[in-house]
Amino acid sequence: MNPIRPLDPVLIDQIAAGEVVERPASVVKELVENALDAGAERIEVRLEEGGIRRIEVRDDGCGIPADQLELAVRSHATSKLRTAEDLTQVATLGFRGEALASIAAVSRFEILSRAEGESAAARLEVRFGCPGPVREASGPRGTRVRVEDLFAELPARRKFLRRPATELAHGAAWVERLALVHRGVGFRLEHGDRVLLEVPPDAGREERWARILGRGLAERLVEIRDRRPGLVLEARVGPPESARRNASRVHLFLNGRWVRDPRLLRAVREGVREFVPAGMLPALVLELAVPPERIDVNVHPQKTEVRFRDERLVIGAVITALRRGLSGSEWSARGVGSIGRVEEAAPTATRRPAPATGSAGAPWERPLPAAVGPPAGPTADHPAPSQPELPLPPPAGGPGAFLSVARTFLLREVPGGLEILDQHALHERINLEELRREIRSGAVVAQPLLVPAVVEVDRVELDLLLARAEDFRRLGVELEALGPGSIAVRSVPARLTRLDPEGLVRDLLEIAGEQREAGPEALQEEVLHRMACRGAVMAGDHLDAEALADLLRRGADLPQDRTCAHGRPVRVFLSVADLERAFHRR
Ligand code: ADP
Ligand code: MG
Numbered sequence: 001m002n003p004i005r006p007l008d009p010v011l012i013d014q015i016a017a018g019e020v021v022e023r024p025a026s027v028v029k030e031l032v033e034n035a036l037d038a039g040a041e042r043i044e045v046r047l048e049e050g051g052i053r054r055i056e057v058r059d060d061g062c063g064i065p066a067d068q069l070e071l072a073v074r075s076h077a078t079s080k081l082r083t084a085e086d087l088t089q090v091a092t093l094g095f096r097g098e099a100l101a102s103i104a105a106v107s108r109f110e111i112l113s114r115a116e117g118e119s120a121a122a123r124l125e126v127r128f129g130c131p132g133p134v135r136e137a138s139g140p141r142g143t144r145v146r147v148e149d150l151f152a153e154l155p156a157r158r159k160f161l162r163r164p165a166t167e168l169a170h171g172a173a174w175v176e177r178l179a180l181v182h183r184g185v186g187f188r189l190e191h192g193d194r195v196l197l198e199v200p201p202d203a204g205r206e207e208r209w210a211r212i213l214g215r216g217l218a219e220r221l222v223e224i225r226d227r228r229p230g231l232v233l234e235a236r237v238g239p240p241e242s243a244r245r246n247a248s249r250v251h252l253f254l255n256g257r258w259v260r261d262p263r264l265l266r267a268v269r270e271g272v273r274e275f276v277p278a279g280m281l282p283a284l285v286l287e288l289a290v291p292p293e294r295i296d297v298n299v300h301p302q303k304t305e306v307r308f309r310d311e312r313l314v315i316g317a318v319i320t321a322l323r324r325g326l327s328g329s330e331w332s333a334r335g336v337g338s339i340g341r342v343e344e345a346a347p348t349a350t351r352r353p354a355p356a357t358g359s360a361g362a363p364w365e366r367p368l369p370a371a372v373g374p375p376a377g378p379t380a381d382h383p384a385p386s387q388p389e390l391p392l393p394p395p396a397g398g399p400g401a402f403l404s405v406a407r408t409f410l411l412r413e414v415p416g417g418l419e420i421l422d423q424h425a426l427h428e429r430i431n432l433e434e435l436r437r438e439i440r441s442g443a444v445v446a447q448p449l450l451v452p453a454v455v456e457v458d459r460v461e462l463d464l465l466l467a468r469a470e471d472f473r474r475l476g477v478e479l480e481a482l483g484p485g486s487i488a489v490r491s492v493p494a495r496l497t498r499l500d501p502e503g504l505v506r507d508l509l510e511i512a513g514e515q516r517e518a519g520p521e522a523l524q525e526e527v528l529h530r531m532a533c534r535g536a537v538m539a540g541d542h543l544d545a546e547a548l549a550d551l552l553r554r555g556a557d558l559p560q561d562r563t564c565a566h567g568r569p570v571r572v573f574l575s576v577a578d579l580e581r582a583f584h585r586r
Contacts, residue, residue: 010105010129013075014154017102019301023161024051024150025170026302027107030099031145032178035059037080037092038143041201042186050164050191051171052150060142063115066122069134073111073126075101089292093257098301100145105129106157107150113143128153172196176212177251177258180285183208209236209285217242217283224325226317230310231290233321237329238283243276249283255292260304267315271322275329288314312522402548408539410548417575423543423551425570427536430554434495435475435528444476447494452480453501454488457509462487464512465505471520472508475527479505496535503534 007015021027028045035043038061048054064072071077078097081087087095103109104126114121121139125132151158161167168191179187179199186201199211210218221236242249252264268284276282296307308314402410402421410421438444457465462481465472469479476493489501507530515523537543543551580586 013101013105013129016075016098017105018157020098020102021106021150022302023170024055024167025174027051027055027103027147027150028057028171029174029178030094030103031055031057031147032175033093034099034145035061035143036178036182036185037094038062040142040185042188044188044190045171045175046190047168047171048192050167052161052164052167053148055147055150055171056144058142058144060140063118063142064111064113064122065115065118066120066134066136069111069113069122069124070131073100073104073109073124073131077101087298088296090297091255091292093303096298096301096303103145103147104131106154108148108152110146111143112137112139112145114139114141116141174258180209180212180251181253181256181258181287213283221283221285222325222329224321226321228313228317230294231288231314231317233289233317234287235318235322235325236285237272237275237322237326240276240282242283243280245280247281250281251285253285253287254295254297254306255289257297257306258304259306261306263311263315264318267318268322271319272326274323275326286318288318290314312525402552404543404548406540407542414573417573417578420572420574422539422568422570423541424536424539425568426555427551428532429558429570430551431496431532431535432528433558434554435493435532438476438493439474439524439528443474445494446476446478446491447497448478448491449489449501452488452490454482454486455502455505456486457505459484461509465508468508468512468523471523472527474520475524475531477504477508477527479508493531493535496531498537499531499535504531507531507534 020030024047028047028051032043032045035057038059040059040061042060044056044058046054046056068079076097078095080092081090081095081097100109100111105128107128109126110123112121112123121137122134123137123139124134151161172189172191175187175189175197179185179197183203183205184201186203187197187199188195189197197211199208203211206218209221212218217238220239220242224233224235224237226233238249247265250265250268252259252261252268254261254264264286268286269281272282272284290308294309296309297303299305299307402412404410404423408423410423410426412419435444462484465479465487466481472479476491476496478490480488480490482488487505489505492499492501492504508527511523511526511530515526518526537547537551577586
């Protein structure tokens with residue numbers, strides 16, 4: 001073996017550059033982000049041969065003082081971050097001080113900049129990591145960076161470059177992404193002598209998006225907004241025809257930063273699932289704003305991955321907002337007329353119906369009649385249909401008044417229309433609420449198993465489960481190690497008689513594995529959700545009269561009975577007007 005030697009600093013930068021600079025598009029992204037951070041009002045990007053030959057980005061931002069130019073291209077030098085504390089409050093697109101150094105390490109690089117208030121510009125060239133002197137130059141206020149022959153001296157990297165057309169597509173995508181959300185900034189993208197994109201700084205959102213997404217699409221976007229403590233959400237979703245098999249038309253922004261978070265994307269899939277062909281994703285721009293201290297963007301050098309402090313809140317909000325917004329959109333109607341539209345509550349909704357918005361309101365805006373009625377027993381007065389907030393009369397023949405369809409949906413007449421329940425969603429919601437109630441008053445009531453269920457696990461899994469045994473015990477699940485390769489389930493929550501212990505252990509393992517960092521409450525919440533679902537009757541399960549009566553009785557006093565634990569509707573209400581429309585009576 002050779003002796004150990006420290007690496008040459010240039011080689012260090014070239015190696016590190018691999019994490020930031022993957023291809024010309026990464027250079028485009030970093031340079032445009034720098035221009036945005038510098039407060040530019042106009043940004044021009046010029047590419048030759050898809051950026052392989054040359055990338056040039058000019059801006060009219062604050063510029064860099066001559067005496068700092070050398071520092072700007074040094075690794076881990078930045079004007080955007082000082083203390084570790086700042087890292088919890090990142091408000092700029094850059095903060096790692098790596099981009100210019102990385103780019104300059106793997107290209108023929110030149111930066112020309114004139115800072116605000118300086119009489120002359122300064123210029124610095126770096127050839128594959130070796131800087132020249134800083135020279136005085138002339139130029140307007142702002143910065144111009146030129147990057148030529150990317151990876152030319154690094155054959156190992158160069159051979160991963162694709163055809164110019166492919167590299168151009170990637171680079172252009174970054175300009176478009178950034179131009180979508182940075183309103184007030186003008187963008188121009190040129191390839192050779194062709195202008196590919198031109199957005200004036202004062203172009204409003206409509207005009208901006210029309211130029212970037214295409215006018216036809218930009219005019220047909222459905223707008224969705226949601227605002228809750230710690231989160232502002234705005235989404236614009238294209239029609240089903242805009243859907244693609246991949247996420248190429250999906251743009252997710254977090255505090256102005258384009259991100260590629262797999263969990264967010266999954267939430268988007270979930271939120272749009274009912275409105276596009278299976279497995280596809282529509283054109284969509286989702287902008288989230290959260291307080292910077294609630295996210296961590298320092299996950300990866302390319303800064304496109306993030307961690308959320310309240311992931312469940314964000315993910316839940318995305319799913320619900322998209323679903324709710326789209327269910328009110330013109331293309332949500334499936335089947336006949338408006339009949340396919342789905343009534344869904346805001347997550348904060350209670351059983352008290354929202355104030356009526358006038359008779360012309362869409363179905364999802366109108367108040368719901370009431371909760372599931374008690375199953376049987378004589379009651380005196382039937383409330384008038386005009387007072388839907390009063391308790392419902394019991395269905396005439398007790399629970400039998402429900403019509404079961406496809407062993408999944410329970411239909412019945414309610415004042416003003418037709419109510420459809422999803423038996424699984426209802427049971428899941430009941431389970432969740434009842435378990436929560438038990439936790440609030442101490443712990444979930446456990447049911448010891450006469451014969452403990454033994455499940456095979458490996459050493460690592462065993463440790464994972466035992467580390468959380470106390471948290472699980474509060475949920476009525478008692479686990480006990482039976483030697484190195486198996487674990488016994490001694491009790492399960494008393495009300496979840498359908499729970500299969502083996503499946504339960506698999507669920508607990510999965511959750512404990514995913515939520516290693518989670519505190520007991522977050523972990524328990526996740527387990528509760530899972531158990532509520534697993535312990536519920538499924539769509540397709542036959543419910544006999546007794547089981548149905550039990551379900552409806554327990555459903556009668558839910559604090560939240562409009563959506564299941566996953567945010568899917570428990571109940572859909574079709575008004576008489578909806579039915580009339582479906583039959584062309586209106
Ligand atoms: P970061 O953006 O993470 O700080 P960079 O390597 O991209 O790191 O840039 C280093 C520094 O150079 C920045 O902090 C900024 O002060 C300065 N800089 C880079 N590009 C520009 C620009 N276009 N306009 C003004 N200053 C810039
Ligand atoms: Mg930067």
